Each structure stands twice: as C-alpha cells, then as structure tokens.
Amino acid sequence: MTVLGIETSCDETGLALYSAADGLLAHQLHSQVDTHALYGGVVPELASRDHIQRVLPLAQACLEEAGLQRGDLTGIAYTRGPGLAGALLVGASVARSLAWAMNCPVLGIHHMEAHLLAPMLEPDPPAFPFLALLVSGGHTMLVQVAAIGRYEVLGESVDDAAGEAFDKTAKLLGLPYPGGPQLEALARQGDPQRFRFPRPMTDRPGLDFSFSGLKTAVVNTVREAGTDAQTQADVARGFQDAVVETMAIKIRRALKHTGARHLVVAGGVGANQALRDRLRDVAEAEGAQVAYPRLAFCTDNGAMIAYAGHCRLAAGEQDRDDVDVRPRWPMSELQAPGPAAAPAAG
Structure with missing residues (x-):
C-alpha cells in the first residue's frame, strides 16, 4: 500500500x-x-x-x-x-x-x-507499550499507549498548552512570531539563578498540567523588573526552566505509575533541546528509554x-x-x- x-x-x-x-x-x-x-x-x-x-x-x-x-x-x-x-x-x-x-x-x-506515532518513522522506533508526552501549541497531555488506537489519557493541561504558554510569554517579551524557538534561543543567554517561577500543580498528586499561573508570574515579574535585554533573557530562562522542570516531575510520576520502559516525546515543543536533555536524564534514572521524532517531524x-x-x-x-x-x-x-x-x- x-x-x-x-x-x-x-x-x-x-x-x-x-x-x-x-x-x-x-x-x-x-x-x-x-x-x-x-x-x-x-x-x-x-x-x-x-x-x-x-x-x-x-x-x-x-x-x-x-x-x-x-x-x-x-x-x-x-x-x-x-x-x-x-x-x-x-x-x-x-x-x-x-x-x-x-x-x-x-x-x-x-x-x-x-x-x-511520528517516532515510528525513525530507524529505531520505540516498542509498544510506551508512555507518550504530547506537547504542542494546542495540546499538552500524557498518554499511556498499549498499541495503536489503545490510548489512556493520564493527564492533560487544564488551561493553556505548553506551546501556547511559550508563544504568549515570548510575545510578552517582545520576541517575533513564532515565539517558542525565539524564547528558547534567548533563554540560553539568561541567568538561571535570577528568577525562579512556580512549577504549577507539582505540589499535589496527579498528572494534569496548568500554565496560566506561571504566565501570570511572568507578567508580574516583567512589570516589576523591566524589559532590558538581560532581564528579558533571565525571564526567558526562568520561564523555560519552570516548564521543563514541571514536565520532568510529571514524567517521573507517570513512569513510576505505569512502569513504562519506553517514553515518547512528540509535538512542536518536543524540539526544545532543554526539554529533551532533561527528559532523557529523567528516563534514564527511571530505567526507561526516550524516543523523539527527528526535528523536522x-x-x-x-x-x-x-x-x-x-x-x-x-x-x-x-x-x-x-x-x-x-x-x-x-x-x-x-x-x-x-x-x-x-x-x-x-
């Protein structure tokens, strides 16, 4: 066919x-x-x-x-x-x-x-069953995958998706569209110690996500600290670190909950290198392997x-x-x- x-x-x-x-x-x-x-x-x-x-x-x-x-x-x-x-x-x-x-x-x-299913196009595709983190401009969800069409949604965003939060924060910082990649590049120049933003919904059980409170914290910080170039970079770094760490905490919980030995990360935000590096470390610590589509996919x-x-x-x-x-x-x-x-x- x-x-x-x-x-x-x-x-x-x-x-x-x-x-x-x-x-x-x-x-x-x-x-x-x-x-x-x-x-x-x-x-x-x-x-x-x-x-x-x-x-x-x-x-x-x-x-x-x-x-x-x-x-x-x-x-x-x-x-x-x-x-x-x-x-x-x-x-x-x-x-x-x-x-x-x-x-x-x-x-x-x-x-x-x-x-x-995009990682299935790679030379070494993940084996079923696996845990999937789908992160894009419109969706953020954790899915337990037994086989094609056999999905159990374990958690999802109760408000904005991660990609949407990236784009809105980038716009707040005056970055051009599309904001996600621009914010990631700016965050590399930021001081990771200057701003520590909340890790939403990590202080309670469950696997759902929320990013609206994080965005509010960013708005308040920018209003108080200003928008000079270094502050912009520091805010970008603090925001990205908060999103990445939130996802890492949820992934660790989900791996323990499901016992999955394979993790798939897909969607546009899955191209973020900081997220890739952090989730690789989490998966390895839990005895799991992580798979991504190639960046183009x-x-x-x-x-x-x-x-x-x-x-x-x-x-x-x-x-x-x-x-x-x-x-x-x-x-x-x-x-x-x-x-x-x-x-x-x-």
Missing part, C-alpha cells in the same frame, strides 16, 4: 508518501510563518487560503520526488482534526476528491495520534499523517460518505485499527 498523507490543521501544509514496502518515500512542507508573523499569530482565514494554493503543487512534488504517478496511490489520509475548521476542510476536500477520482480509500486521521508534517493513515487503511478502515472534519476531537474516542473503528460523523 502506498499512502499520500495531507496535513493542513493549522499553519503548515505538509504532504508525504509512505509505502508499506519501502517506508517514507517523500515529504514536502510549506510553512506559513512569514505570512502570520505580520500579525503576531495565526490568522485562520489566511491559513486556509494558503493551504488551497499549496496542497496540489506539494502533492505533485511528492510524486515527482518518489518517481510515482497519481495512479500509483492506493490510499489517501488527511488530518480530520483537531485543528482550525477552515484549514481542516481544505485538506479533507482535496483528499476526498482525489480518492474519488482514483477510486481508492480515504481516511481522516487524528492529528495528535499522528504526532504520537516534531512540528506538523505530512509524514506522520501518511504513516498513521497507512496503519489504519491497511487494517481496513476508510471514511464513510458522511464524515466531516473535527476541530475538537478527544483522543478518548479513538479505537484500535479495523473496519469497526471507522470514524463517526462529526
């Missing part, structure tokens, strides 16, 4: 081809960072319009990279949700139209499941959609005619791959 994956959930258009026999054949990505940087954040209407212009040319580029024709495709997968409704509709419309024209199966994929991409689509299409799943996109789609609704797991109408 050769599957075309289409990712259009937010501000990146990702296309990829995955083959059951040969693995990842090609992947193409267009980022809308320059477009949205003018506004300091994602503008949904502009995102949708850009996806419309990019999807088919990137699909053709993938086919040319792999030396294939459209007729060689035996399945198409697209991001059904969660995400921006308009952006999701672009990918869904193109995917379903192509599938109809070529008379091949098509399937909508859960965006966070695809992130969770931490952020949104078509390769993870193509792989997740292959896993489910090969098991016999495919969309029904009445399937719609799911801007909000709890992972708890997912089932193990198979025809009975075909998604219900949104």
